[in-house]
Each structure stands twice: as C-alpha cells, then as structure tokens.
Amino acid sequence: MVAERAGYTVTMFVVDISKSMGATRTVALPPGPNGEERLTEMTHLQYALQYVKFKIQDMIYGARKTDQCGVVIFGTEETDNQINAQHGGYENVTEYIPIGTPSAATLRELDELEPSEVFGDPVDAMIVAVEAQNKHLGKKKTWTRKVILVTDGEGPIELEDWEATANKLNELNIALTVVGVDFDDQEFDYVQRDKPDFKRVNEEFFRNQFCPKVNDSVIGNLDRVLEQISLPDVKTSRSTLMNNVLRIGDVDTRTEEAMEILVKTCKCTSINRPKAFKKFAIRPKTAQEEEAEQTMNADYGDENKVVTVTYAQLKARTEYYVHKSDGKEDEEEQVKIEEDGEPRTEDLEKVEKEELIRGFKYGTSYVPCPEGQFPKLPTKKGIDLTGFIPEKKFRREYAMGEVQYIWGNPDNPTAQCALSSVVQAMYEKGVLAVGRWVTGDGRDPKMGVMSPALFEKVHCLLWVPMPFADDVRRYTFPSLDELRNKKGEIVNEHAYLPTEKQLEAMDDFVDAMDLMQAGDKDEKGNRTEWLDIRDSYNPSFHRLKQAMFHCAVVSDLDTNPLPPPHPELLKYFNPPKKFVKKAQSTIDNCIKVFHIKHVPKVVKVARKDGHNHANDDDDEMLLLDRKPSTSKPSQSHSQAQISPKPAEDGSETEDDDEDEMLIDKAEPTRRPNPLPTPARSLNNDDDMDIDPQRDPDRVIGRTNPLADFRANLERGDIVTKVVEDMSAVIQELILAPFASRRSKEMIECLIELREVCLQEDEVYAWNSFLSSLRRICIDSSPGNKVFWSEVRNVGRALSLISDKEAEKNGGSSQFSEMQATEFLK
C-alpha cells in the first residue's frame, strides 16, 4: 500500500442514531482488580460512538490542521441538511458537526447524541455527507476523501438509485468504510443469532451489492474494528532535510587543497515521546453553587437528582521569592537552611519576574548576566572533518545520542559524487570519520563520528554524537579477576571467582539462549531470528496513547476502565516460551552451580537516642563483623574460606537509598575505637544484633538461631528465606562437634520451625527438610542418631505435616495422616 500523505484528508462520519440503536447490549470490561469478570450495559449507539470517537481522537492526537472531519447523523426526528433545504427530501438526516479540524469539543458533541424514536436512510445520509464533503473541498484534488458509515442496519433502506450513489463515490475517489453493529463477519468468525430478517437483507445489500460496487471500500463488524484499532501503529514520519556543508581542510586560505561538499542532513533516529497529559483537579463548590444545585435538585425530586463534580484544568504558575532579611544573614546560614529543608516562610517575600536579573551561580558567588547568556563561541556552520579512525577502534558505548543521515545535496550531482567517493573509500578501508558539527553560525559545536552507509542506489554517511572530554567519567572499579589477599598474594579460588564448572555451565547457557534461531520458521522451514527492534513498539508510548484515547472516549474510568495493553506491546518483554523451555536444562544447571542466594534486607533497628552525628547519612552502613567460621559444612562457602578476606563489596563512596551491608574485615575483638564524638558509642547497640557466627548471606546465625528466627519473622522478612536458613543452621549445628550440648535447644528450634511452616504455608519446606534431617542423622557418617531418637521421642508433634493439618491452615501436603504418624516410628 502506498503511504498516504499525512493530513489533507476529510473524513465524513455517517452515524445511525435510529430507534434500534437505542437497544442495549452487554459489553465485557477488562477484568477487575482480582481478575473477576466485569460487564457493563450500553446502547448500540454508545458502543458505536466509541469507534467514531476513537477515530476522531486519533486526529486530535495527530494535531494536523489538514486532518478534518464532519459528522452526519441519520434517524433524527428533525431534518437539517443542505440538500433538503434546497431540493427537499433526504428527511431525518442532520448535518450534525460541520467539517473542520476536530477538537475535544467534537468529542463532547458526540457524547450528547441520544438514540431517536424514528428511522433514517443510510444511503440518503451518505449522499448528504458526500455532497457536504465535495462542497467543502471544491476542486482540491490532492485531498483524500473518506466516508465512514456506522449503522446497525436495522432501518429501512431505499433500494432504488443506490447505484448512482456508488458511482458518485467512485467518481470522487472516496474511500468507503461500512462498520456494522453485529454484522456477520466471516473473518472474525461471528454470526449474529436470531438476526431479524430485514437486517439480514440490509447486511446483504451492503456486503454483496453496495460495497462491491464502490472501488475502494471495506465492510466490517464493529467488534472486530474496535479490536483492530487498539493495535499499536507506528507512524513513519519523514525527516526534514537541513542544509549543511561537509568541509575537508582549510577552505579559507588553502582553497585548492580543501573541499566543501554541499550536504543535506536529517534525522535517522529520534526518540518519539508520548504527548503530555493535562492536569486536572476537582474544583470545590462554592456555597453559592452548592445552593443552586440544591434548589435545582429540589425541583427534580429525589429520583432525578443530579449531583455534579467539576474538574478544572490546571495551569502551571511560577512565582519568585527572596529572603526578606537584610544582609546580616551570612552565607553559611543560607546553606544550612537549604540542607535542613525546613522552610521558614516568614522570611520570604514575593518578587515580580520583571524585577529579576538573570545570572549564573559561581560557587557561592553570583554572576549577573543580563541577557542570560554570555557571548557565544564564534562558530561557523558546517561539518568539519577532523580525521578518520579505524572502525575496530570505535567504541560503541560512546555513541551518545540520536543518529543523523548526511546526504550529498540531491540537486547537486557533483556533491553526490564527491560524497559517494568518500563513503566508498571509507567503507573499503574500514574507517569511520571524526568530525565537528555546527548546525548554524554561532551554534555550539558537537563532536561525532560518521559511518559509511551504502544503500543500493545512494551512498551517505551516518552521524552519531560522541562525548567531549567533560562528558566522560572514569570511575575506578575493583578487578573482577584479580583478587588478592591481605598479604598481596593473588587468590585463585574465591566465592567471587567462577570455577571451571561454573564457566562451563555459563557457556552452555549462553549457547542455549542464542536468539538467532529463536524466531518463527520462515517459508523454507528454517528458524529465524527473534527480536527485531524495527518491529518493536515503545510500550509506554502506545500504552499512554491508548490511555489518553480511552479517557477521552469514556466518561467514567471506574465503571469503564482501560483495557489491558495490546499483546503486541509486550511481545519483547520475555523470550519465547518454547525457546526458554529448550534452554531450561542449562538454566537449571546454572541455578545449581552458581548457587545465588537472595539476601533479604536487614531492617535497621531504630535508634533510641537522637545523637545522629557525622556519619548518620542516608547511606549509613551497617558494619557486620564476621569471623571466618571454623566448621562450615555448607559447600557454597568452602571457597570463601580459602581467603580470609571476607565478602566485601559496595564502595563507601557510593550511596544508594538502601543501606549497605558492609562486612568489615576486622575481627570483632578489634572494634574500631569510638570517635571523639559522643554519637559513636551507639555502635554498641549494633553489636547486640550481630552474630559473628552468621554467614554473610544468611539471616540466621549459629549463636542463637531461635532468637534470630523470631526476630526475623517479626521484622517481616521473607518467610521462605528465614525457613530455609533456619533449616540449614539446624542441620549444621546437629552435625557440629559437641552437638549434644545443644540438642534441647535444637528440639525447640524444630518445634517453632514446624509451627511457622504450618502457619506460613511452608509445608513442603518442612516435609522435605525433615526427610533430609532423618537421612543426615541416620544414614550419613558421622550423623547424629542420638538426636534423631530425641526427635522421635517428641513424636507426632514433630513429624511430617499431613494433608489434614495443612488443609486446616489453608495449605496442602502430599502426605496423609497415616504417613505422618508412621514417619517417626
């Protein structure tokens, strides 16, 4: 299809408001907050108008003066159209909205439409619409003419001279769309049951007679059309060509050896941002208005009472204030005010914008600058070629912004030829050009690189801006590969370093996740590539647009909420399911060998005293001491042991909103000395909370696991993690030397753990833990058979959680009551 010229279109909407359009229908709404199905009732007309309003909203959104429309309605009790006025006839047809550029008012007028008590003739209405359109456009041949008829086809149609009408449409090159309420639609797989006979006749007339006769026509079912328009569409906009010149060498003094190529530039990529929403707020009623409404409602009686709410559109207002106080206030104090964020309104005085001087801040000093700008750098328009760089040396991550095309002037063959020769030579040699771009005399220069682009019939350059020295930050990051211990020796095995096995697992994963074969099959049956950005919709852009359209079309968002986003918008949110399924074994392997553990956030204990001094930043760090543990059966940490240097990360220079967990390398006995400020003493509070026998990724330590367990649950940490860690700690402790000393404590732990598992739907976790505990105690060596017999002594209360027990607490279990009883015998 040939791309339409944007704008320069007059669309006539011909809308049926006959009596039958007043019938109500049930329309499905997007599911409610809990996924429940929701339905609403509306008239055919309201439903059909959604389509018309959507189309008009699209025009308003596009904001082109030359995208115009008019609305003709039929089935009106009165008759108001120009043909009727001049020649009579064409009754019950009204030219409702004259042709013009639509606005929000157009939508509001459509909202006022109500079904009538009579019927009107669609063909008559079309003739009126075409006539009005023709009169409006006159001889303008280049304009696109469209007629969109929306009807339920239940009214009588005069079937005499319809062919003349069809011919007229063809003659004027009008594109016709017939949208039928509940029309049968084969493609949509829809057939209206108990369709009235005359409607069937009318439908057949449109489908088999009228539309085929019109050269450019489509007919469709309203439901289908409504679904189609929710599909996101990409408006391809053509960029404007700008004049510029590509300069090579010194064109001013060494003309002979320098060159100017006349070029045109235009955008190649440009971020398409959604239109801004307007802001509104409910306007409180004044006493007068309140009263007026009440008196009005008093007349209507209770049943017809109309209480309205007014939303007012807001406008931004900027005001300027200055400190009233005289010069006594020194700068330091001002700084403090800013920091404390505690405004002292009484000191402020409003000033008018006219009294203000523009200037810049230079540290604490102010530099007035009346025009708001210093003289600009005297630059000359043009793209100066600085040199060429090998393509391999181009750092893709330095590309800073939107890409531009650079073309040889299309009206200047020599310029095209010159540019083409440069582009070809660059391509052949594998180099990119470096240049300095000035859009206009006196404009700020930009640096960038140009890449040769060889299209089939034309050669050009692509420009991308590159950073200036000031734009690059060179932070230092610790090495990922080279870890050293305290002695300065290189560590080869560490929890931070991947093992051979892990590297292999990752290699397999990367291979399995290759997208080059992840797409659909082509005609030859070969798998194609998945994910093409040229086929990707900006989800926010289209979602916001959809939302804007929706709220323009419906009057209440609570009863008629926004439908879910079109699936097309979400297609690149996750890789294809089949593809992931294929890679699943490598994923599972990675999960197993990398053994990543989520560390729940440790909630900071509130301080009792208010002495928050020097380091009480929002990025305060919790210092965790950790002694290398002596016995650690957990295989995941065996590597960490090799280096006494603990897991430590997060430089202190960084500040996130979250608290950083900093694991100090100092041993607990060597606590840092308190600072000369009294506030430091509070650090002792923290000591209470920190168990030196706690592994860094665990929330439960070995010193007092039950207390940790309770504290964590109270804080609302993730239950799964707490249960998991508790289980692990119990297993470690019962296998540790002299475990018998703590067996009573461990039984207590088990009892509480089971209770929590039962309450918190961690039944499966408990049951599998208990099975593994039995295995460890009895089957493994050295095991702890004594402890297991203690568990058995407790009996049923510590056994598997049965389905009965689980059900009582809203969970489920694969074990029966019988099995649970048997387990400990």
Place this chain on the structure above:
Amino acid sequence: MAPYDDWNRVDEDEEDELQDTAFFDAKKDVILFCIDCSPSMLVLRPDPEDETKTTSHLYAALNSAMNLQKRKVVTGPNDSFGILLFNTTRKLDTPRTQGSEIKKNMFLYQPIGPISAPTIQELIQLLNAAQEDSDEIQKQFPPCDSRVAMGDVFTSCNWVIRDGAPKTATKRVFLITDEDDPHPSSKQLKISAQTTLEDLAQAGVIVEPFFIQSEDRRFDVTKFYSSVLQTNAFADDVDSDPFILNQSISISRIEDLLSQMRFREVAKRALFNIPFALAKGLTIGVKGYGLVTEQKKGEYKYFVDLGDRLEAAMVKTGQLDEDRQVEVDKSNIVYGMAVVGAAPSNDDAEDDSMAATKVVRSGQRPFYTADEMRSFRTLGLEPGLKLLGFKPRDTIKFEDNVKHSLFLYPEENTYAGSKRTFSALLKSMIKKKVVGLARGVLRRNSTPTIYAVLPQEEDVDEMEPAGFHIIPLPFADDIRSAPIDEGYIASDDLKDKARAWINKMTIKSGYVPDSYPNPAPHKFATTALAFHYDQLEASAFREEFNPDAFEDLTEPNVDLIHAINGAQKAGKLLKEWKVVLANDHSATLVIPVTGSKRKPDDASNDGIDVAEIKTRIESGSLMKASPTLLSFYCLKVDQLKAFCRSQNLSTSGKKSDLIQRVQDWCNSH
C-alpha cells in the same frame, strides 16, 4: 503550601525525561585537601614547563587544588572544599571562635565551605605571589622541625570535616605527601595512625592518597602507608590489591597531580541498584553507573538586586486553577485529555481566559490518578533487567542508537553469588563474541526499554574495568526512514583518489586516550562549555575576558592536513581528488528526481540549467565587471531556483533576489 525542596522538583511524569546528571547534582561532594608542608615539599625544583623558573611540590599541590576548585564550579557547583596543611608552624591569625581546635603544627588554610570566587582568588593571589618570589610559600607556611604524627593529621581532618561538611555529602580527604615513612621508628605512631584513620572511615570519610615520588626519591608505600591505609583508601578497591598500591596513587611527576585528581574529582556514585534476571530463578544484583553523559551548561538563575548584594530568588512552581486562583496540592492532581473552555465553539481554548473544565456526575471519574499514570508508563514492571537472549556482536548496528549508554557492575549484597555469575557471563560473552539483549526498567517511573548488553573486558593498563555497557536501543517508533533513495555513485577511480587522502588522515589510535595519564578519552574538550565557563569565571573574578586567548581544541588541525612537505600530506592528494571529481562525467549529467517533490516539467531541465549557469559563471570574469548581469536575466526563475537549490541557497523571494543570490555566490566562489 509545598515545602521548599519540592519547589524545584519536576513533576513525576516528567521525571523520566530528566538528564541523568540530575543524580549527580543531588548529592554534594566534600573534598578536604590535606597537604604536607615538610621541607622536602618546599624544595625548589626547576619548573618542568618553564625552565627559567623554579617550583615546589607544595606549589604544585596548591595549584592543583585551585584548578580542581575552578573545575568543580562546572561539574559540582554545590560542592565544598577545604585546605588543611600539616607540618607547618603557621598559626591562625585569630583563634577560631567556633568549631574544634586542631592539632599542633597544622594549619587550616581554608575551612570547608562551598566554592566561592573570593576563596579561589585568594589562592590565586598566593600562587601569583609565589611565582614572583619563589620563597613566598615558605614564608607563608614555614615548616616545623619535627613531623606531625599522622594520627594527629587524620584526627584533625576528622574535626575539620565534622565542623564544615554537610551531613549527607560524600566526604573525602585528598592526602598529598612525598614522605613514605613519616614515623620510621615508632610502632606506636603507626598504630595510632591506623586507629584514627578507622575513625575517619567510621565517619564516612575516605582518604584518597596522592603520593609524590621523584626520580631521586622513590615512594615506597610498603614502609608505612600500605598497612595504614588498607582499611580505607581502597574502599572500592578492597578486592584488588591492598598491598601493592595501585599505580595511579603514586605520582612520579608532580605535573600529573591535577590529572590524577581529575580522575577522582567526582565521587563514584551508582545511579541504580537493581536485580538482573538472566532467567527465571537465576537473578543477580547489579549497580548502574553513568560513564558517558552530556555535561550541560548550568541554567541561569534569577537574582534580585537588593542594592548592596544580589540575592538568588527561589522559584516556586505550582499548579493553579486559574479561575479561582487556587493552588492545587500535588496529591490531588489527576491526568487526562485537554478539554476546551466553556464555549464549545471557541477552538482556541488556550487563549480563553476561562479555565477549561469538565463537569461529570458525582461519583464518575474521567481522569487518571498519578499511580495509574505510572503504571501506564512502566506497564506495571518493577525496576530490573531481564535477559532475553544473545546475538552476535555485529547485529547491533551503528545506527541503532538514541541515547548514551550506562555501565553495569555486579553487586553482592542483595544476591550473594552475583559476582561469580556476572564474571562467568562476561567471560563467556567475550569468548563467544556475542551481545546480550535485555528488557529493563531502570527506575521506578521509567519506560521499559530494550538494551544491548555489551561486554567489556578488563584492561588493567588502560584502566578499563570489567563490566557491561547497556545501550538503549531505539523502538520502531523512533526510527526514521531514509528520505533519499537514489543518488550519484562515484566511479572507482574517484573512490581511489579519495582513499589516498583518507589514508593520510587516519588516526590509528581511534578514540583511545593518547597516553596515560590524560584523563580525557580523546583530545576534544567541550569547547562551548569551556568558553561559557571561562567567561563566567572572568566575570566572577571581575577580570576582563579575552576571547582570543581561548583555544578551541575541537577545530581540526588544518596544518596537519595541508602540505608542509608537499606530497607527504593529505592536501596534495585532496587536490588530485578534486581534479578527478571536476572532470567526472556526473557534472554534466541530468539530475535524477530524488525524494523531494518537484514540478515534473522542470526536472528534465535541471541538469542543463546547472551546467549552463556554471558555464556562464566560468566565462564570468566578464560578468562580474558588467553591472547588468544580462546573462542571468535570460534565465527563468525555475532555472535560477534549481541552481540555488543545488548550492544549498534559499529559493525564496523575487527573481531579482534570486539573481542577487546567484551573483553573490559567484563572487565568493
């Protein structure tokens, strides 16, 4: 009324559009220069830049401090600085009325405070005086006989910072010394240095050392500093090498001091800390950093002239119901489509003095809440990255770009095991020459975007860290089609001639820094920005700005291009290329109709017209003399316009305007 700190905040829905630099502006940096004044620092040495002069390490250190302050005006105008000198007998002229007393033989030259023109000027005056009289610095800061204990130095730093630094700032001490073993015999002093330094670390202060070594005197960090500093100085380098000091920290040439400081002038800050899901159940933690961001000119501010001083005006922006002149609280704002004013016939609602309103029945809600707006923007996604898969490196094209990239580095605290996983992924991707594709929402209110995940191999020599660059890819909505699809293609001969001069103009190193320690990745400075700030500085110091003294480093070096030795340079080859181009058959050909619309009948004439005008111009030496320009008047308007178009000239105006334009063109070519 909204609190002050809300005043300058942008609306939530616009937050997303904010430049990333906003993150940097939000936090303040505090740098305390802590400079050794011992006799060795004061030794006069020949100035490496000017052999007729002498200079000292202390001079260089103060000079660097001054330069860094000047630079910081650009990158962090809200930051604070201070200068603390140790090993000097200079004392405060007047005892400080507030704040802590500092230890003996230390001198607080500049207390910590925001950058201001007077403090910088004071420093400049001192430096100027030192240039006149090389003993000036020694006079100002006489050295003391015995060294101050480093423990006392750190304690003093702590006090100075505590007195002057804002609570929420990142606080750093730039320690500059040339003494690698301040306390050779005392173990006690070493331990005291360690503990006082730990106090500093506790207070959130980081010490960044700049150790000066000279040819005759190597700085051996193992003697004292490596054991003292390891708790702190390598805060972000703890994993690497606490023993052998990172090379960047010992400076062999004092001239490098400033460039070393520039490396560290901005405290490293993460922009976000989010989970990166490689697959379901395989999630690691990553932090994101902005390594490439456009540095913009600060915006002008409004001031009120109060007679004796200028006072900055506070700007307060609120949302107003115009009819009622009532400001609406932010939490009550809802969002929707524009409505038109009271009179529906009035299309121009904007000019309508009546505020537009929408009246609905009570209980109906025609507008969205701020939360709903956010969910539309993010499509309900929480911040995080999700890996979609891998593709060969070359599938990411040059033109697939709309924004600057960000850098990812693993973060171990939310997901234990992130580092090894990250590291394995990085190695695997480098080995297989693939890039990742990931879908991400980086912040709470930002748009889901598809990113190319580009692995970067660690390069210790070039100081390139290991990590991933994430490059936001354009959506189909952002891609513009090429408006031109046909044009002249140069002959091979012409191409070869072009290649000849391109060969001469190739910079082998690309954008890689020429040599360490140049902190800039390439030689280009932000000229317009520098120009602006030079003027701002001159104005702040009440000096005259001299635009001629300003050197624009981005202008191409034309002398390199043009011949000095004839054939060796590109200039001559350019000339040869131009000759072939001029003789190319295309010059006489008819222009094909490309892209832009044109009347069909003049398309066929265009080429001839251009050629014709050219011949007229070539025989035009006569014409320039002739005032009548008859030969031009013979041409039709269409022909003149076609010519103008081909030369990027405007085609507006009357025939006489066109002729004037063509004539001007002739005179200048």
